[in-house]
Amino acid sequence: MTAIHATALVDPSAQLDATVSVGPYTVIGPHVKIGAGTTVGPHCVIEGHTTIGRDNRIFQFNSLGAVPQDKKYAGEPTELVIGDRNIVREFCTFNLGTVQDAGVTRIGDDNWIMAYVHVAHDCQLGNQITMANNTTLAGHVQIGDWATIGGLTGVLQRMRIGAHSMVGFASHVNKDVPPFMVVDGHPLEVRAVNLVGLKRRDFSDASLKAIREMHKLIYRQGKTLDEARAAIQALTAQMPEAAADIALMDDFLGSSVSGIAR
The missing domain is CATH 1.20.5 (Single alpha-helices involved in coiled-coils or other helix-helix interfaces)
Incomplete structure (x- = not known):
């Protein structure tokens, strides 16, 4: 049987695989789907049209699938889609998409997402991404595979961060970051090629x-x-x-x- 704590509130219409684990005081809404092997910690809220894949580990105090922080949002049935084997640490907020874009906020596979990360509406994240504590993505941001983003970094809406790039601590990303590069600062500057990351891969x-x-x-x-x-x-x-x-x-x-x- 699905391991749902007695104090968790899971809507009967939610679709949870039999191997899903849900911690105390977590609330899961009617349009949520969660795949095999995923664990959801205590005191989480998962709502909206949210689909979560296999073998994710979602720690305590996360808010996933809440409505966008966008004044144009009018209740449309937009989505949040999360892939497989992601680590989502404490106090993260991932919002639904909007009809002004594709209508989907998407997070790929094998991502390491640390505490207090915000992923706004319509962001598109690839695979194997690392986002350190307090990374904040505005709406419509795109991040390529294997990118690394340092803590306390803010990314302006519609910016793109290329694959295999690295953004340094406390940076202000107001321009696209090309693949393979290391950037940091405010104003943002390219410092070098991400040789350490590329050699590791x-x-x-x-x-x-x-x-x-x-x-x-x-x-x-x-x-x-x-x-x-x-x-x-x-x-x-x-x-x-x-x-x-x-x-x-x-x-x-x-x-x-x-x-x-x-």
């Missing part, structure tokens, strides 16, 4: 060489962004082993609306 020497070259083209040679992007596109012929990494950077730069951190 076994990036090849060829990939590291290409990423370093892209960093030089964007930040060290006085090029405009269009000029840097054209030079990056030309790297594929010179460094075919790193074609996927080059394409990731090119796509990110080409789709930036707010401009990138320089």
